[in-house]
Amino acid sequence: MKRRTLLRSTSIGTIAFLLGITATKSSMSKKPEKISLSDAQWQDKLTGEQYRVLRKEGTERPFTSPLNDEKRTGIYVCAGCDLPLFNSSAKYNSGTGWPSFYQAIADSVETRTDYKLILPRTEYHCARCGGHQGHVFNDGPKPTGKRYCNNGVALKFVAEA
Numbered sequence: 001m002k003r004r005t006l007l008r009s010t011s012i013g014t015i016a017f018l019l020g021i022t023a024t025k026s027s028m029s030k031k032p033e034k035i036s037l038s039d040a041q042w043q044d045k046l047t048g049e050q051y052r053v054l055r056k057e058g059t060e061r062p063f064t065s066p067l068n069d070e071k072r073t074g075i076y077v078c079a080g081c082d083l084p085l086f087n088s089s090a091k092y093n094s095g096t097g098w099p100s101f102y103q104a105i106a107d108s109v110e111t112r113t114d115y116k117l118i119l120p121r122t123e124y125h126c127a128r129c130g131g132h133q134g135h136v137f138n139d140g141p142k143p144t145g146k147r148y149c150n151n152g153v154a155l156k157f158v159a160e161a
């Protein structure tokens, strides 16, 4: 009986300890450490289309990504380095033909202004490997009003176990 009580209090202590760690981590929301590979290493690691989009800021043809129809619960990670970028809960159907999200996971993407077209657009890329993901617009749904228009080939979907 004594032994059982001891075990129980130990496991509660362990859980509290783990929760404490998790809370500390998320409140710190540390930016991911950057990784950098040479061009040859990226070409080796990625498919041709992934390389063209992620490393050369290409754009995939709309309505071609299987992720457009992905509706399962899970996480979308960078196809270049596996950093989690979007939760499935933030995905919505924008009708544009590219996987769209109204919110990125905190600190997972960085933005910069892209002047390739006449009107400047906001490009965003993976905060860890710098891989180009897409462009973010201000015509998204509530609660953020943002539309992260993402190349499907730049993402990998990891279904919740």
Ligand SMILES: [Zn+2]
Residues within 6 Å of the ligand: 078, 079, 080, 081, 082, 083, 126, 127, 128, 129, 130, 131
């Ligand atoms: Zn990445």
